[in-house]
Amino acid sequence: MSRALRIGTRDSELALWQAQTVRDRLEAAGHRAELVPVKSTGDLVLDKPLYELGITGIFTKTLDVALLREDIDLAVHSMKDVPTALPEGICQAAVLERASARDVLVHKGLGFLDGPGTIATGSLRRKAQWLNRYPAHQVTGLRGNVNTRLKLLRENSWDGAIFAQAGLERIGLLPDNAEPLDWMLPAPAQGAMLVVARTSDTAAREAARPLHHEQSALEVAVEREFLRTLEGGCSAPIGARVHAADGQLHLEGGLFSLDGKKAFRVTRHTGSLEAGGTGDARFQDAGEFGAACAREILDSGGAVLMESIRKILAQ
CATH class of the missing domain: 3.40.190.10 (Periplasmic binding protein-like II)
Structure with missing residues:
Protein backbone atom coordinates (compact mmCIF):
# COMPACT_ATOMS: atom_id res chain seq x y z
CA MET A 1 0.00 0.00 0.00
CA SER A 2 1.23 3.53 -0.74
CA ARG A 3 0.63 5.17 2.66
CA ALA A 4 2.69 4.40 5.77
CA LEU A 5 0.76 2.31 8.27
CA ARG A 6 0.53 4.07 11.65
CA ILE A 7 0.79 1.49 14.43
CA GLY A 8 -0.63 2.55 17.78
CA THR A 9 0.91 1.13 20.94
CA ARG A 10 1.27 1.77 24.65
CA ASP A 11 4.68 3.23 25.41
CA SER A 12 6.01 0.70 27.91
CA GLU A 13 9.12 -1.24 26.88
CA LEU A 14 7.12 -4.45 26.42
CA ALA A 15 4.35 -2.79 24.40
CA LEU A 16 6.90 -1.06 22.19
CA TRP A 17 8.70 -4.37 21.63
CA GLN A 18 5.44 -5.93 20.50
CA ALA A 19 4.60 -3.03 18.18
CA GLN A 20 8.14 -2.99 16.76
CA THR A 21 7.82 -6.70 16.02
CA VAL A 22 4.66 -6.02 14.01
CA ARG A 23 6.28 -3.04 12.27
CA ASP A 24 9.34 -5.09 11.32
CA ARG A 25 7.24 -7.88 9.86
CA LEU A 26 5.11 -5.42 7.90
CA GLU A 27 8.22 -3.71 6.54
CA ALA A 28 9.73 -7.09 5.62
CA ALA A 29 6.58 -7.68 3.54
CA GLY A 30 7.17 -4.40 1.69
CA HIS A 31 4.91 -2.02 3.66
CA ARG A 32 5.96 1.28 5.18
CA ALA A 33 5.06 1.51 8.88
CA GLU A 34 5.66 3.80 11.85
CA LEU A 35 4.90 3.64 15.57
CA VAL A 36 2.54 6.01 17.39
CA PRO A 37 2.98 5.53 21.18
CA VAL A 38 0.16 6.61 23.53
CA LYS A 39 -0.51 6.48 27.28
CA SER A 40 -3.45 4.42 28.57
CA THR A 41 -5.33 5.04 31.80
CA GLY A 42 -3.95 1.75 33.08
CA ASP A 43 -0.41 3.06 32.61
CA LEU A 44 -1.10 6.45 34.19
CA VAL A 45 -3.02 5.40 37.32
CA LEU A 46 -0.76 3.08 39.31
CA ASP A 47 -1.92 3.68 42.87
CA LYS A 48 -5.09 1.58 42.60
CA PRO A 49 -5.74 -2.09 41.74
CA LEU A 50 -7.06 -2.55 38.21
CA TYR A 51 -10.44 -3.80 39.38
CA GLU A 52 -10.99 -0.58 41.37
CA LEU A 53 -10.64 1.57 38.25
CA GLY A 54 -13.89 0.13 36.90
CA ILE A 55 -12.96 0.38 33.22
CA THR A 56 -13.23 -2.61 30.90
CA GLY A 57 -10.28 -2.74 28.53
CA ILE A 58 -8.34 -0.17 30.53
CA PHE A 59 -5.12 -0.83 28.59
CA THR A 60 -6.81 -0.81 25.17
CA LYS A 61 -9.48 1.89 25.28
CA THR A 62 -7.18 4.81 24.40
CA LEU A 63 -5.92 2.97 21.32
CA ASP A 64 -9.48 2.06 20.33
CA VAL A 65 -10.39 5.75 20.36
CA ALA A 66 -7.30 6.66 18.32
CA LEU A 67 -8.18 3.95 15.80
CA LEU A 68 -11.78 5.08 15.39
CA ARG A 69 -10.64 8.70 15.03
CA GLU A 70 -8.29 7.52 12.26
CA ASP A 71 -5.25 8.81 14.15
CA ILE A 72 -3.72 5.35 13.68
CA ASP A 73 -4.34 2.49 11.25
CA LEU A 74 -3.46 -0.53 13.40
CA ALA A 75 -3.13 -1.15 17.13
CA VAL A 76 -1.09 -3.85 18.85
CA HIS A 77 -2.23 -5.32 22.15
CA SER A 78 -1.30 -8.03 24.61
CA MET A 79 -4.39 -10.08 23.86
CA LYS A 80 -5.07 -10.94 27.51
CA ASP A 81 -5.79 -7.21 28.08
CA VAL A 82 -8.43 -7.03 25.35
CA PRO A 83 -12.16 -7.29 26.26
CA THR A 84 -13.89 -10.32 24.77
CA ALA A 85 -16.09 -8.02 22.64
CA LEU A 86 -14.24 -5.55 20.41
CA PRO A 87 -15.76 -2.07 19.99
CA GLU A 88 -18.08 -1.53 17.03
CA GLY A 89 -16.03 -0.56 13.98
CA ILE A 90 -12.88 -2.42 15.13
CA CYS A 91 -11.98 -5.95 14.11
CA GLN A 92 -9.27 -8.53 14.62
CA ALA A 93 -6.67 -8.22 11.86
CA ALA A 94 -4.16 -10.81 13.07
CA VAL A 95 -3.21 -12.97 16.03
CA LEU A 96 0.53 -13.54 15.99
CA GLU A 97 2.05 -16.89 16.87
CA ARG A 98 1.70 -17.31 20.58
CA ALA A 99 4.64 -17.32 22.99
CA SER A 100 4.56 -19.13 26.34
CA ALA A 101 1.28 -18.68 28.21
CA ARG A 102 2.92 -19.62 31.51
CA LEU A 181 4.35 -21.99 37.73
CA ASP A 182 3.06 -24.87 35.64
CA TRP A 183 0.21 -25.42 38.12
CA MET A 184 -1.16 -21.87 37.71
CA LEU A 185 -3.80 -21.38 35.03
CA PRO A 186 -2.85 -18.36 32.87
CA ALA A 187 -5.11 -15.52 31.85
CA PRO A 188 -7.13 -16.38 28.73
CA ALA A 189 -5.01 -15.41 25.68
CA GLN A 190 -1.88 -14.82 27.77
CA GLY A 191 1.24 -14.87 25.58
CA ALA A 192 -0.67 -13.85 22.44
CA MET A 193 -0.34 -10.57 20.55
CA LEU A 194 -3.37 -9.09 18.77
CA VAL A 195 -3.39 -6.64 15.88
CA VAL A 196 -6.67 -4.78 15.34
CA ALA A 197 -7.82 -2.44 12.59
CA ARG A 198 -10.90 -0.46 11.59
CA THR A 199 -13.41 -2.81 10.04
CA SER A 200 -13.72 -0.41 7.10
CA ASP A 201 -9.96 -0.23 6.42
CA THR A 202 -9.51 -3.06 3.95
CA ALA A 203 -5.95 -2.05 3.05
CA ALA A 204 -4.69 -2.16 6.65
CA ARG A 205 -6.46 -5.45 7.31
CA GLU A 206 -4.95 -7.02 4.19
CA ALA A 207 -1.48 -5.80 5.14
CA ALA A 208 -1.75 -7.46 8.55
CA ARG A 209 -3.28 -10.72 7.32
CA PRO A 210 0.04 -12.56 6.61
CA LEU A 211 1.00 -12.08 10.28
CA HIS A 212 -1.93 -14.25 11.37
CA HIS A 213 -1.19 -17.63 13.00
CA GLU A 214 -4.27 -19.81 12.82
CA GLN A 215 -3.53 -22.33 15.58
CA SER A 216 -2.79 -19.55 18.07
CA ALA A 217 -5.95 -17.74 16.99
CA LEU A 218 -8.01 -20.90 17.45
CA GLU A 219 -6.63 -21.58 20.93
CA VAL A 220 -7.20 -18.05 22.22
CA ALA A 221 -10.67 -17.92 20.65
CA VAL A 222 -11.68 -20.89 22.82
CA GLU A 223 -10.14 -19.35 25.95
CA ARG A 224 -11.86 -16.01 25.35
CA GLU A 225 -15.23 -17.68 24.80
CA PHE A 226 -14.69 -19.56 28.05
CA LEU A 227 -14.05 -16.19 29.74
CA ARG A 228 -17.00 -14.48 28.03
CA THR A 229 -19.43 -17.22 29.03
CA LEU A 230 -18.33 -16.99 32.65
CA GLU A 231 -19.00 -13.23 32.31
CA GLY A 232 -15.65 -12.36 33.81
CA GLY A 233 -13.79 -9.20 32.89
CA CYS A 234 -10.06 -8.93 32.43
CA SER A 235 -9.56 -8.64 36.22
CA ALA A 236 -11.73 -11.60 37.25
CA PRO A 237 -10.08 -14.63 38.93
CA ILE A 238 -10.50 -16.83 35.85
CA GLY A 239 -7.77 -18.85 34.15
CA ALA A 240 -7.74 -21.00 31.05
CA ARG A 241 -5.29 -22.72 28.76
CA VAL A 242 -6.12 -24.40 25.46
CA HIS A 243 -3.69 -26.43 23.43
CA ALA A 244 -4.30 -27.89 19.99
CA ALA A 245 -2.62 -31.27 19.54
CA ASP A 246 -3.30 -34.61 17.88
CA GLY A 247 -6.32 -33.19 16.05
CA GLN A 248 -8.00 -32.10 19.28
CA LEU A 249 -8.38 -29.02 21.43
CA HIS A 250 -7.47 -29.60 25.08
CA LEU A 251 -8.82 -27.12 27.65
CA GLU A 252 -8.05 -26.67 31.32
CA GLY A 253 -9.96 -23.85 32.98
CA GLY A 254 -10.83 -22.57 36.41
CA LEU A 255 -12.80 -20.02 38.40
CA PHE A 256 -11.54 -19.07 41.87
CA SER A 257 -12.92 -17.14 44.81
CA LEU A 258 -11.07 -13.94 45.62
CA ASP A 259 -9.61 -15.45 48.80
CA GLY A 260 -8.61 -18.65 47.03
CA LYS A 261 -10.72 -20.87 49.27
CA LYS A 262 -13.06 -22.01 46.51
CA ALA A 263 -12.03 -23.36 43.12
CA PHE A 264 -14.12 -24.69 40.26
CA ARG A 265 -12.07 -26.45 37.58
CA VAL A 266 -12.75 -28.16 34.28
CA THR A 267 -10.56 -30.29 32.00
CA ARG A 268 -11.98 -31.37 28.66
CA HIS A 269 -11.00 -32.05 25.07
CA THR A 270 -12.82 -31.95 21.78
CA GLY A 271 -13.31 -34.66 19.24
CA SER A 272 -11.21 -34.56 16.09
CA LEU A 273 -10.94 -31.19 14.36
CA GLU A 274 -11.54 -31.15 10.64
CA ALA A 275 -8.20 -31.28 8.88
CA GLY A 276 -7.51 -28.12 6.96
CA GLY A 277 -10.61 -26.34 8.19
CA THR A 278 -9.97 -22.61 8.22
CA GLY A 279 -13.39 -21.00 7.94
CA ASP A 280 -15.63 -19.28 10.44
CA ALA A 281 -17.44 -22.55 11.14
CA ARG A 282 -14.32 -24.07 12.65
CA PHE A 283 -13.92 -21.11 15.01
CA GLN A 284 -17.62 -21.18 15.92
CA ASP A 285 -17.37 -24.87 16.82
CA ALA A 286 -14.26 -24.20 18.89
CA GLY A 287 -15.97 -21.26 20.57
CA GLU A 288 -18.92 -23.45 21.50
CA PHE A 289 -16.46 -25.88 23.09
CA GLY A 290 -15.11 -23.05 25.25
CA ALA A 291 -18.64 -21.99 26.18
CA ALA A 292 -19.60 -25.56 27.09
CA CYS A 293 -16.61 -25.83 29.42
CA ALA A 294 -17.62 -22.56 31.10
CA ARG A 295 -21.22 -23.74 31.50
CA GLU A 296 -19.94 -26.85 33.25
CA ILE A 297 -18.32 -24.62 35.86
CA LEU A 298 -21.37 -22.37 36.15
CA ASP A 299 -23.69 -25.35 36.61
CA SER A 300 -21.50 -26.87 39.32
CA GLY A 301 -21.69 -23.81 41.56
CA GLY A 302 -19.64 -21.27 39.65
CA ALA A 303 -22.66 -19.10 38.86
CA VAL A 304 -23.21 -18.37 42.55
CA LEU A 305 -19.51 -17.62 43.01
CA MET A 306 -19.44 -15.28 39.99
CA GLU A 307 -22.38 -13.33 41.36
CA SER A 308 -20.66 -12.90 44.73
CA ILE A 309 -17.45 -11.77 43.02
CA ARG A 310 -19.32 -9.16 40.98
CA LYS A 311 -20.94 -7.78 44.13
CA ILE A 312 -17.61 -7.55 45.95
CA LEU A 313 -15.83 -5.84 43.05
CA ALA A 314 -18.72 -3.39 42.62
CA GLN A 315 -18.38 -2.10 46.20
Missing part, protein backbone atom coordinates in the same frame (compact mmCIF):
# COMPACT_ATOMS: atom_id res chain seq x y z
CA ASP A 103 3.28 -17.52 34.66
CA VAL A 104 6.59 -17.49 36.55
CA LEU A 105 7.56 -16.61 40.11
CA VAL A 106 10.55 -14.27 40.34
CA HIS A 107 11.84 -15.01 43.84
CA LYS A 108 14.60 -14.39 46.38
CA GLY A 109 14.88 -18.05 47.36
CA LEU A 110 12.19 -20.71 47.60
CA GLY A 111 12.54 -21.63 51.27
CA PHE A 112 9.48 -19.53 52.13
CA LEU A 113 7.20 -21.96 50.28
CA ASP A 114 7.27 -24.24 53.33
CA GLY A 115 6.43 -21.45 55.78
CA PRO A 116 5.13 -17.88 55.95
CA GLY A 117 5.70 -15.69 52.93
CA THR A 118 4.61 -12.64 50.97
CA ILE A 119 3.99 -12.59 47.23
CA ALA A 120 3.34 -9.49 45.11
CA THR A 121 0.90 -9.33 42.22
CA GLY A 122 -1.75 -6.96 40.92
CA SER A 123 -3.76 -9.80 39.36
CA LEU A 124 -6.81 -11.20 41.13
CA ARG A 125 -6.39 -14.41 39.11
CA ARG A 126 -2.82 -14.91 40.31
CA LYS A 127 -3.67 -13.91 43.88
CA ALA A 128 -6.61 -16.32 44.08
CA GLN A 129 -4.64 -19.26 42.73
CA TRP A 130 -1.65 -18.55 44.94
CA LEU A 131 -3.82 -18.43 48.07
CA ASN A 132 -5.60 -21.59 46.94
CA ARG A 133 -2.23 -23.37 46.95
CA TYR A 134 -0.54 -21.45 49.80
CA PRO A 135 -3.36 -20.28 52.11
CA ALA A 136 -0.96 -19.17 54.89
CA HIS A 137 0.82 -16.66 52.66
CA GLN A 138 0.16 -12.93 52.28
CA VAL A 139 -0.40 -11.36 48.86
CA THR A 140 0.32 -7.67 48.35
CA GLY A 141 -0.65 -5.48 45.40
CA LEU A 142 1.83 -4.65 42.64
CA ARG A 143 1.21 -2.37 39.65
CA GLY A 144 3.31 -0.87 36.87
CA ASN A 145 5.08 -2.06 33.76
CA VAL A 146 7.45 -5.04 33.85
CA ASN A 147 10.52 -2.93 34.60
CA THR A 148 8.77 -1.07 37.44
CA ARG A 149 7.50 -4.28 39.03
CA LEU A 150 10.94 -5.91 38.95
CA LYS A 151 12.43 -2.80 40.57
CA LEU A 152 9.78 -2.80 43.31
CA LEU A 153 10.46 -6.47 43.99
CA ARG A 154 14.15 -5.72 44.51
CA GLU A 155 13.41 -2.77 46.78
CA ASN A 156 10.87 -4.49 49.04
CA SER A 157 10.99 -7.38 51.48
CA TRP A 158 8.59 -9.54 49.49
CA ASP A 159 9.62 -13.14 48.85
CA GLY A 160 8.63 -13.01 45.20
CA ALA A 161 6.36 -11.59 42.52
CA ILE A 162 4.43 -13.24 39.69
CA PHE A 163 4.96 -12.31 36.03
CA ALA A 164 3.99 -13.60 32.60
CA GLN A 165 6.94 -15.52 31.21
CA ALA A 166 6.37 -14.19 27.69
CA GLY A 167 6.59 -10.56 28.78
CA LEU A 168 9.92 -11.07 30.57
CA GLU A 169 11.37 -13.09 27.70
CA ARG A 170 10.35 -10.60 25.02
CA ILE A 171 12.41 -7.78 26.51
CA GLY A 172 15.25 -9.95 27.75
CA LEU A 173 14.45 -9.67 31.47
CA LEU A 174 13.68 -13.28 32.43
CA PRO A 175 16.05 -13.81 35.39
CA ASP A 176 17.67 -17.04 36.54
CA ASN A 177 15.61 -16.85 39.74
CA ALA A 178 12.32 -17.32 37.85
CA GLU A 179 10.42 -20.45 38.82
CA PRO A 180 7.85 -21.73 36.27
Whole structure:
Protein backbone atom coordinates (compact mmCIF):
# COMPACT_ATOMS: atom_id res chain seq x y z
CA MET A 1 0.00 0.00 0.00
CA SER A 2 1.23 3.53 -0.74
CA ARG A 3 0.63 5.17 2.66
CA ALA A 4 2.69 4.40 5.77
CA LEU A 5 0.76 2.31 8.27
CA ARG A 6 0.53 4.07 11.65
CA ILE A 7 0.79 1.49 14.43
CA GLY A 8 -0.63 2.55 17.78
CA THR A 9 0.91 1.13 20.94
CA ARG A 10 1.27 1.77 24.65
CA ASP A 11 4.68 3.23 25.41
CA SER A 12 6.01 0.70 27.91
CA GLU A 13 9.12 -1.24 26.88
CA LEU A 14 7.12 -4.45 26.42
CA ALA A 15 4.35 -2.79 24.40
CA LEU A 16 6.90 -1.06 22.19
CA TRP A 17 8.70 -4.37 21.63
CA GLN A 18 5.44 -5.93 20.50
CA ALA A 19 4.60 -3.03 18.18
CA GLN A 20 8.14 -2.99 16.76
CA THR A 21 7.82 -6.70 16.02
CA VAL A 22 4.66 -6.02 14.01
CA ARG A 23 6.28 -3.04 12.27
CA ASP A 24 9.34 -5.09 11.32
CA ARG A 25 7.24 -7.88 9.86
CA LEU A 26 5.11 -5.42 7.90
CA GLU A 27 8.22 -3.71 6.54
CA ALA A 28 9.73 -7.09 5.62
CA ALA A 29 6.58 -7.68 3.54
CA GLY A 30 7.17 -4.40 1.69
CA HIS A 31 4.91 -2.02 3.66
CA ARG A 32 5.96 1.28 5.18
CA ALA A 33 5.06 1.51 8.88
CA GLU A 34 5.66 3.80 11.85
CA LEU A 35 4.90 3.64 15.57
CA VAL A 36 2.54 6.01 17.39
CA PRO A 37 2.98 5.53 21.18
CA VAL A 38 0.16 6.61 23.53
CA LYS A 39 -0.51 6.48 27.28
CA SER A 40 -3.45 4.42 28.57
CA THR A 41 -5.33 5.04 31.80
CA GLY A 42 -3.95 1.75 33.08
CA ASP A 43 -0.41 3.06 32.61
CA LEU A 44 -1.10 6.45 34.19
CA VAL A 45 -3.02 5.40 37.32
CA LEU A 46 -0.76 3.08 39.31
CA ASP A 47 -1.92 3.68 42.87
CA LYS A 48 -5.09 1.58 42.60
CA PRO A 49 -5.74 -2.09 41.74
CA LEU A 50 -7.06 -2.55 38.21
CA TYR A 51 -10.44 -3.80 39.38
CA GLU A 52 -10.99 -0.58 41.37
CA LEU A 53 -10.64 1.57 38.25
CA GLY A 54 -13.89 0.13 36.90
CA ILE A 55 -12.96 0.38 33.22
CA THR A 56 -13.23 -2.61 30.90
CA GLY A 57 -10.28 -2.74 28.53
CA ILE A 58 -8.34 -0.17 30.53
CA PHE A 59 -5.12 -0.83 28.59
CA THR A 60 -6.81 -0.81 25.17
CA LYS A 61 -9.48 1.89 25.28
CA THR A 62 -7.18 4.81 24.40
CA LEU A 63 -5.92 2.97 21.32
CA ASP A 64 -9.48 2.06 20.33
CA VAL A 65 -10.39 5.75 20.36
CA ALA A 66 -7.30 6.66 18.32
CA LEU A 67 -8.18 3.95 15.80
CA LEU A 68 -11.78 5.08 15.39
CA ARG A 69 -10.64 8.70 15.03
CA GLU A 70 -8.29 7.52 12.26
CA ASP A 71 -5.25 8.81 14.15
CA ILE A 72 -3.72 5.35 13.68
CA ASP A 73 -4.34 2.49 11.25
CA LEU A 74 -3.46 -0.53 13.40
CA ALA A 75 -3.13 -1.15 17.13
CA VAL A 76 -1.09 -3.85 18.85
CA HIS A 77 -2.23 -5.32 22.15
CA SER A 78 -1.30 -8.03 24.61
CA MET A 79 -4.39 -10.08 23.86
CA LYS A 80 -5.07 -10.94 27.51
CA ASP A 81 -5.79 -7.21 28.08
CA VAL A 82 -8.43 -7.03 25.35
CA PRO A 83 -12.16 -7.29 26.26
CA THR A 84 -13.89 -10.32 24.77
CA ALA A 85 -16.09 -8.02 22.64
CA LEU A 86 -14.24 -5.55 20.41
CA PRO A 87 -15.76 -2.07 19.99
CA GLU A 88 -18.08 -1.53 17.03
CA GLY A 89 -16.03 -0.56 13.98
CA ILE A 90 -12.88 -2.42 15.13
CA CYS A 91 -11.98 -5.95 14.11
CA GLN A 92 -9.27 -8.53 14.62
CA ALA A 93 -6.67 -8.22 11.86
CA ALA A 94 -4.16 -10.81 13.07
CA VAL A 95 -3.21 -12.97 16.03
CA LEU A 96 0.53 -13.54 15.99
CA GLU A 97 2.05 -16.89 16.87
CA ARG A 98 1.70 -17.31 20.58
CA ALA A 99 4.64 -17.32 22.99
CA SER A 100 4.56 -19.13 26.34
CA ALA A 101 1.28 -18.68 28.21
CA ARG A 102 2.92 -19.62 31.51
CA ASP A 103 3.28 -17.52 34.66
CA VAL A 104 6.59 -17.49 36.55
CA LEU A 105 7.56 -16.61 40.11
CA VAL A 106 10.55 -14.27 40.34
CA HIS A 107 11.84 -15.01 43.84
CA LYS A 108 14.60 -14.39 46.38
CA GLY A 109 14.88 -18.05 47.36
CA LEU A 110 12.19 -20.71 47.60
CA GLY A 111 12.54 -21.63 51.27
CA PHE A 112 9.48 -19.53 52.13
CA LEU A 113 7.20 -21.96 50.28
CA ASP A 114 7.27 -24.24 53.33
CA GLY A 115 6.43 -21.45 55.78
CA PRO A 116 5.13 -17.88 55.95
CA GLY A 117 5.70 -15.69 52.93
CA THR A 118 4.61 -12.64 50.97
CA ILE A 119 3.99 -12.59 47.23
CA ALA A 120 3.34 -9.49 45.11
CA THR A 121 0.90 -9.33 42.22
CA GLY A 122 -1.75 -6.96 40.92
CA SER A 123 -3.76 -9.80 39.36
CA LEU A 124 -6.81 -11.20 41.13
CA ARG A 125 -6.39 -14.41 39.11
CA ARG A 126 -2.82 -14.91 40.31
CA LYS A 127 -3.67 -13.91 43.88
CA ALA A 128 -6.61 -16.32 44.08
CA GLN A 129 -4.64 -19.26 42.73
CA TRP A 130 -1.65 -18.55 44.94
CA LEU A 131 -3.82 -18.43 48.07
CA ASN A 132 -5.60 -21.59 46.94
CA ARG A 133 -2.23 -23.37 46.95
CA TYR A 134 -0.54 -21.45 49.80
CA PRO A 135 -3.36 -20.28 52.11
CA ALA A 136 -0.96 -19.17 54.89
CA HIS A 137 0.82 -16.66 52.66
CA GLN A 138 0.16 -12.93 52.28
CA VAL A 139 -0.40 -11.36 48.86
CA THR A 140 0.32 -7.67 48.35
CA GLY A 141 -0.65 -5.48 45.40
CA LEU A 142 1.83 -4.65 42.64
CA ARG A 143 1.21 -2.37 39.65
CA GLY A 144 3.31 -0.87 36.87
CA ASN A 145 5.08 -2.06 33.76
CA VAL A 146 7.45 -5.04 33.85
CA ASN A 147 10.52 -2.93 34.60
CA THR A 148 8.77 -1.07 37.44
CA ARG A 149 7.50 -4.28 39.03
CA LEU A 150 10.94 -5.91 38.95
CA LYS A 151 12.43 -2.80 40.57
CA LEU A 152 9.78 -2.80 43.31
CA LEU A 153 10.46 -6.47 43.99
CA ARG A 154 14.15 -5.72 44.51
CA GLU A 155 13.41 -2.77 46.78
CA ASN A 156 10.87 -4.49 49.04
CA SER A 157 10.99 -7.38 51.48
CA TRP A 158 8.59 -9.54 49.49
CA ASP A 159 9.62 -13.14 48.85
CA GLY A 160 8.63 -13.01 45.20
CA ALA A 161 6.36 -11.59 42.52
CA ILE A 162 4.43 -13.24 39.69
CA PHE A 163 4.96 -12.31 36.03
CA ALA A 164 3.99 -13.60 32.60
CA GLN A 165 6.94 -15.52 31.21
CA ALA A 166 6.37 -14.19 27.69
CA GLY A 167 6.59 -10.56 28.78
CA LEU A 168 9.92 -11.07 30.57
CA GLU A 169 11.37 -13.09 27.70
CA ARG A 170 10.35 -10.60 25.02
CA ILE A 171 12.41 -7.78 26.51
CA GLY A 172 15.25 -9.95 27.75
CA LEU A 173 14.45 -9.67 31.47
CA LEU A 174 13.68 -13.28 32.43
CA PRO A 175 16.05 -13.81 35.39
CA ASP A 176 17.67 -17.04 36.54
CA ASN A 177 15.61 -16.85 39.74
CA ALA A 178 12.32 -17.32 37.85
CA GLU A 179 10.42 -20.45 38.82
CA PRO A 180 7.85 -21.73 36.27
CA LEU A 181 4.35 -21.99 37.73
CA ASP A 182 3.06 -24.87 35.64
CA TRP A 183 0.21 -25.42 38.12
CA MET A 184 -1.16 -21.87 37.71
CA LEU A 185 -3.80 -21.38 35.03
CA PRO A 186 -2.85 -18.36 32.87
CA ALA A 187 -5.11 -15.52 31.85
CA PRO A 188 -7.13 -16.38 28.73
CA ALA A 189 -5.01 -15.41 25.68
CA GLN A 190 -1.88 -14.82 27.77
CA GLY A 191 1.24 -14.87 25.58
CA ALA A 192 -0.67 -13.85 22.44
CA MET A 193 -0.34 -10.57 20.55
CA LEU A 194 -3.37 -9.09 18.77
CA VAL A 195 -3.39 -6.64 15.88
CA VAL A 196 -6.67 -4.78 15.34
CA ALA A 197 -7.82 -2.44 12.59
CA ARG A 198 -10.90 -0.46 11.59
CA THR A 199 -13.41 -2.81 10.04
CA SER A 200 -13.72 -0.41 7.10
CA ASP A 201 -9.96 -0.23 6.42
CA THR A 202 -9.51 -3.06 3.95
CA ALA A 203 -5.95 -2.05 3.05
CA ALA A 204 -4.69 -2.16 6.65
CA ARG A 205 -6.46 -5.45 7.31
CA GLU A 206 -4.95 -7.02 4.19
CA ALA A 207 -1.48 -5.80 5.14
CA ALA A 208 -1.75 -7.46 8.55
CA ARG A 209 -3.28 -10.72 7.32
CA PRO A 210 0.04 -12.56 6.61
CA LEU A 211 1.00 -12.08 10.28
CA HIS A 212 -1.93 -14.25 11.37
CA HIS A 213 -1.19 -17.63 13.00
CA GLU A 214 -4.27 -19.81 12.82
CA GLN A 215 -3.53 -22.33 15.58
CA SER A 216 -2.79 -19.55 18.07
CA ALA A 217 -5.95 -17.74 16.99
CA LEU A 218 -8.01 -20.90 17.45
CA GLU A 219 -6.63 -21.58 20.93
CA VAL A 220 -7.20 -18.05 22.22
CA ALA A 221 -10.67 -17.92 20.65
CA VAL A 222 -11.68 -20.89 22.82
CA GLU A 223 -10.14 -19.35 25.95
CA ARG A 224 -11.86 -16.01 25.35
CA GLU A 225 -15.23 -17.68 24.80
CA PHE A 226 -14.69 -19.56 28.05
CA LEU A 227 -14.05 -16.19 29.74
CA ARG A 228 -17.00 -14.48 28.03
CA THR A 229 -19.43 -17.22 29.03
CA LEU A 230 -18.33 -16.99 32.65
CA GLU A 231 -19.00 -13.23 32.31
CA GLY A 232 -15.65 -12.36 33.81
CA GLY A 233 -13.79 -9.20 32.89
CA CYS A 234 -10.06 -8.93 32.43
CA SER A 235 -9.56 -8.64 36.22
CA ALA A 236 -11.73 -11.60 37.25
CA PRO A 237 -10.08 -14.63 38.93
CA ILE A 238 -10.50 -16.83 35.85
CA GLY A 239 -7.77 -18.85 34.15
CA ALA A 240 -7.74 -21.00 31.05
CA ARG A 241 -5.29 -22.72 28.76
CA VAL A 242 -6.12 -24.40 25.46
CA HIS A 243 -3.69 -26.43 23.43
CA ALA A 244 -4.30 -27.89 19.99
CA ALA A 245 -2.62 -31.27 19.54
CA ASP A 246 -3.30 -34.61 17.88
CA GLY A 247 -6.32 -33.19 16.05
CA GLN A 248 -8.00 -32.10 19.28
CA LEU A 249 -8.38 -29.02 21.43
CA HIS A 250 -7.47 -29.60 25.08
CA LEU A 251 -8.82 -27.12 27.65
CA GLU A 252 -8.05 -26.67 31.32
CA GLY A 253 -9.96 -23.85 32.98
CA GLY A 254 -10.83 -22.57 36.41
CA LEU A 255 -12.80 -20.02 38.40
CA PHE A 256 -11.54 -19.07 41.87
CA SER A 257 -12.92 -17.14 44.81
CA LEU A 258 -11.07 -13.94 45.62
CA ASP A 259 -9.61 -15.45 48.80
CA GLY A 260 -8.61 -18.65 47.03
CA LYS A 261 -10.72 -20.87 49.27
CA LYS A 262 -13.06 -22.01 46.51
CA ALA A 263 -12.03 -23.36 43.12
CA PHE A 264 -14.12 -24.69 40.26
CA ARG A 265 -12.07 -26.45 37.58
CA VAL A 266 -12.75 -28.16 34.28
CA THR A 267 -10.56 -30.29 32.00
CA ARG A 268 -11.98 -31.37 28.66
CA HIS A 269 -11.00 -32.05 25.07
CA THR A 270 -12.82 -31.95 21.78
CA GLY A 271 -13.31 -34.66 19.24
CA SER A 272 -11.21 -34.56 16.09
CA LEU A 273 -10.94 -31.19 14.36
CA GLU A 274 -11.54 -31.15 10.64
CA ALA A 275 -8.20 -31.28 8.88
CA GLY A 276 -7.51 -28.12 6.96
CA GLY A 277 -10.61 -26.34 8.19
CA THR A 278 -9.97 -22.61 8.22
CA GLY A 279 -13.39 -21.00 7.94
CA ASP A 280 -15.63 -19.28 10.44
CA ALA A 281 -17.44 -22.55 11.14
CA ARG A 282 -14.32 -24.07 12.65
CA PHE A 283 -13.92 -21.11 15.01
CA GLN A 284 -17.62 -21.18 15.92
CA ASP A 285 -17.37 -24.87 16.82
CA ALA A 286 -14.26 -24.20 18.89
CA GLY A 287 -15.97 -21.26 20.57
CA GLU A 288 -18.92 -23.45 21.50
CA PHE A 289 -16.46 -25.88 23.09
CA GLY A 290 -15.11 -23.05 25.25
CA ALA A 291 -18.64 -21.99 26.18
CA ALA A 292 -19.60 -25.56 27.09
CA CYS A 293 -16.61 -25.83 29.42
CA ALA A 294 -17.62 -22.56 31.10
CA ARG A 295 -21.22 -23.74 31.50
CA GLU A 296 -19.94 -26.85 33.25
CA ILE A 297 -18.32 -24.62 35.86
CA LEU A 298 -21.37 -22.37 36.15
CA ASP A 299 -23.69 -25.35 36.61
CA SER A 300 -21.50 -26.87 39.32
CA GLY A 301 -21.69 -23.81 41.56
CA GLY A 302 -19.64 -21.27 39.65
CA ALA A 303 -22.66 -19.10 38.86
CA VAL A 304 -23.21 -18.37 42.55
CA LEU A 305 -19.51 -17.62 43.01
CA MET A 306 -19.44 -15.28 39.99
CA GLU A 307 -22.38 -13.33 41.36
CA SER A 308 -20.66 -12.90 44.73
CA ILE A 309 -17.45 -11.77 43.02
CA ARG A 310 -19.32 -9.16 40.98
CA LYS A 311 -20.94 -7.78 44.13
CA ILE A 312 -17.61 -7.55 45.95
CA LEU A 313 -15.83 -5.84 43.05
CA ALA A 314 -18.72 -3.39 42.62
CA GLN A 315 -18.38 -2.10 46.20
